[in-house]
Amino acid sequence: MCEFNPNTRIDPCLRKLIKNLKTYTKLNTVACCCGHGKYPMTILVKFDNEIFDLVSGVVIPRIRKFYKRDKQGRYHIPEVKNAQREKNQINWRKDPCT
Numbered sequence: 091m092c093e094f095n096p097n098t099r100i101d102p103c104l105r106k107l108i109k110n111l112k113t114y115t116k117l118n119t120v121a122c123c124c125g126h127g128k129y130p131m132t133i134l135v136k137f138d139n140e141i142f143d144l145v146s147g148v149v150i151p152r153i154r155k156f157y158k159r160d161k162q163g164r165y166h167i168p169e170v171k172n173a174q175r176e177k178n179q180i181n182w183r184k185d186p187c188t
């Protein structure tokens with residue numbers, strides 16, 4: 091599913107986690123990326139008709155084209171990358187600290 095890693099659907103380091111999510115939970119994973127050392131890891135799931143990042147809790151306000159490409163060709167999700175900086179402007183599914 092990672093466009094940075096086009097020959098495999100899931101980054102190798104995430105395969106076991108995604109498989110376990112599918113096997114042991116009802117969460118529907120729609121996309122994921124480990125971040126490749128530059129961006130936060132993201133695991134997008136569809137839940138209650140919303141797409142959100144299971145790692146950060148940030149809700150992604152679109153149903154496709156989740157990842158954007160940076161100048162080095164790495165893919166990331168701007169809302170998640172900016173989440174700490176723009177905490178008050180981001181739509182969080184749930185604030186993990188409250």
Ligand SMILES: [Zn+2]
Pocket residue numbers: 092093094095101122123124125126
């Ligand atoms: Zn990736």
